[in-house]
Amino acid sequence: MADTLVAGTIDARMLIGGEWSAASNGALIETLNPATGAVLGTIPDATRSDVDRAVAAAHAAAGAWRRLAPVARAEMVNRLAAAVEARSEEFAALDSAENGSLLTEMRRDIAAGVSALRYFAGLALQVRGETLPGPTGEITYTTRVPFGVVGRIVPFNHPFMFAASKIAAPLVAGNTVVLKPSEFTSLSALLLADVANDILPVGVFNVVTGAGPESGDALVSHPNVHRIAFTGSVATGLAIQRRAAERMVKTVSLELGGKNPLVVFPDADLDTVVDAAVRGMNFTWQGQSCGSLSRNLVHASIYDEFVDRLAERVSALRPGLPDDPASQTGAIVNDRQLAKVLDYVRIGQEEGARLMTGGTRVVDGVLADGLFVRPAVFADVAIDSRLAQEEIFGPVLSVTRFSDEHDAIRMANATQFGLTASVFTQDLGIAHRFAESVDAGYVWVNEVSRHLPGAPYGGVKNSGIGREEDLGELLSYTQTKSIHITYAHGSLR
DSSP: OHHHHHHSSEEEEEETTTEEETTTTTOOEEOOOOOOOOEEEEEEEHHHHHHHHHHOOOHHHHHHHSSSSSHHHHHHHHHHHHHHHHHHHHHHHHHHHHHOOHHHHHHHHHHHHHHHOOOOHTTTGGGGOOEOOOTTEEEEEEEEEEOOOEEEEESSSSSHHHEEEEEHHHHHTTTTEEOOOOSSOOHHHHHHHHHHHHTTTTSSSOOOOOOSSHHHHHHHEEEEEEEEEESSOOHHHHHHHHHHHSSSSOOOEEEEEOOOEEEEEESHHHHHHHHHHHHHHTGGTTTTTOOOOOOOEETTTTTTHHHHHHHHHHTTBBBBTTTTTTTTOOOOOHHHHHHHHHHHHHHHTTTOEEEEEOSSEEGGGGTTTSSSOOEEEEEEEOSSSSHHHHHOSSSEEEEEESSSHHHHHHHHHHSSSSSSSEEOOOOOHHHHHHHHSSSEEEESSSSSSOOOOOOBBOGGGEEEEEESSSHHHHHHHHEEEEEEEEGGGGGGO
């Protein structure tokens, strides 16, 4: 399986119960390179019965995996991390080819995924209970038990990083996993399955691939999947919540979209903050990130200079092939997403915002067959406009002026989202008041985009529910059980 994944045209299969499987009806999905338009190969388009088989395999393996000592589970996850690390260049090349993002960025993603596997393996012995005080002859204690089968659905923007990092906590906690990657970027998840198949017991980790609602719906609604975790759009997250609750109670966590503010006060160093605004927008993976700081709110006294400097910096970014070290931004993941980005450029202009740079498709030379767009900066964006309210998930950055601190916080909170936020100021009072008042699950002060190990990550409002990347994520894949024992007079009752 590994050879077919990394050599020539890829004819991939799903991993179900330790065996490589085609879709039960033989249906296939072509996977494309968005930078060149070339067909990379095919993946199965899973049916409901395929998902049923994957859940059955995970369910059959759950008992033995749960009974395994936590340190033994952690040791296997650490072995998986080492095996992936040894093949990190293969994973990075697959992600870059299928996702369109820069190879340099995908290498960082592989390292981040490996780090997450090791981080959660290191927390294995922290899944513990408590002993409650009581009268002589009685004891009450709690223990944490896994759910059983976990359904994990991940998006296209960080294919391997999400596939690896988002299975780490459920596996270490004693659950088995059925992973569904995006149909646009499934190859690195399947290579991960190939590596894991030599390390994890049969059925502990399964990967199903598929487009459309059938495979995802089958996983979310399956009666033997009691824990669902999803990363992706608000619309899909809401649909998952509704579907998961139709027949039974399930535990659902969601990491959804963002329309995140970067707020600039007049005492900020403009060189520093312009650089931060470019980094915070994640142009190196085409702005395709839920955490991108896509709304810059800038004090009126420095607004014009900031806009000019920002537009100059962004206009100098060089779109290029993902494996070219000189490239500074890559390809949009698919035709649909490219059309969405270009449509929002049109919407911004129709709404009266001022397009400072970019927003056009790149069709020159070796980029002619790819899905490239020049990063766009809009100035004078109204806070209630679609450009300021709706997640684009592309390289479109909006800038709006504010007059004072109250105005800045009001504007920062004026969306349905609340994932990340950033503020640049040398005033400690402003920094603390903003951090306390902004509707966001993760706030940076004089910084952007950094995720520190152990710091909970997640959103408020329509940006999601639950937190990840910390001990809380690990514990969220367990349920607390209380046990009371009476042992007075030498007998158990």
